[in-house]
Amino acid sequence: MHSTLFAHVPVPSTGRYTLQNPQLLKVDVNQGSGAVLARQGAMVAFEGQIDFQSQYRNNSWRNVRQMTGEGIELMKCKGNGQVYLANFAQHIHVMEVGRGLTVDSKYVLAFDSTLGVGIVAIDSAVEIASAGAYNLELSGAGQVALLTSGEPLVLEVGPGKNICADADAVIAWSTTLRTQLQAPTSTSGVWRRRGSTGEGWEMQFQGEGHVLIQPSELLPPTHLRGGMLGFGMRGNSLGGSRA
Incomplete structure (x- = not known):
């Protein structure tokens, strides 16, 4: 049986996280290095003895998620073997x-x-309900696998070099950076994405670190529903009257 498909066999590796290809990740799970937390539904295959469990969250996490809408459904992968995620x-x-x-x-x-x-939370320069945004903050020794729609751009922020980016295209940034979410228009114009240009909220970064940006953003809102306008990088709604 011959096929070019057989060129796509598992990639040999010694590290915990290995890219099988740009869209597929191989994770080595073993008892000695602890469990891996992965997005629920991301497993496409596995080898060995792997136990998948829903990740428990304490009351503090649940309360924050209920208030902010921020969160990710996780599963815990533990045992001995390899898990393929996408x-x-x-x-x-x-x-x-x-x-x-x-x-x-x-x-x-x-x-x-x-x-x-x-x-x-990210502070908003415009005092409008739900204009702020909430994100995960990871800390400590370890690795994370991030997703982007297309090949990303990494920008360095340093003294005298501030960076501004479309909030809908920003993926992640160094926790050491100072951030601010702001509308590039006057308060009366935040309902329109910078007039006819299609640009909306932007994030400003200061300090020293890096910003990860993807070559994709959410489409701008096209209509009002019940006096509420769908807006922002997490689908938050901003209250407002009809024009």
Whole structure:
């Protein structure tokens, strides 16, 4: 039996996270290095003796998620073997958390269970309900696998080099950075994405670190529903009157 398909066999590796290809991640799970937390439904195959469990969240996490809508359904992978993860053929990127990483939970595929996880808010320069945003903050020694729609862009932020980006395209950034979410228009114009240009909320970054941006963003809102306008990178709704 001959086919070019047989060129796509598992990639030999010694590390915990290995890219099988740009859209498929192989994770080595073993008792000695602890469990891996992965997005529920992301497993496409596995080898060995792997136990998949829904990840328990304490009351504090549940309360924050209920208030903010931020969160990710996780499963715990433990045992001995290899797990293959993917999410709608998005591009996968593995990185060390290092000094800390803040990330939109929609773009998390998997991470070490030894990492600390918290939820942080981004201040909004416009005092409108729900204009702020909430993200996951990962800390400690370990790795995380992130998702992007297409090949990403990494921008460095340093002294005298501030970075601004469309909030809908931002994936993650160094926790050491100072951030601010703001509308690039006057308060009376936040309902329109910068007039006819289609641009909406932007994020400003200051300090020293890096910002990860994907070459994709949510489509701008096209109509009002019940006096509410769907807006923002997490589908938050902003209250407002009809024009």
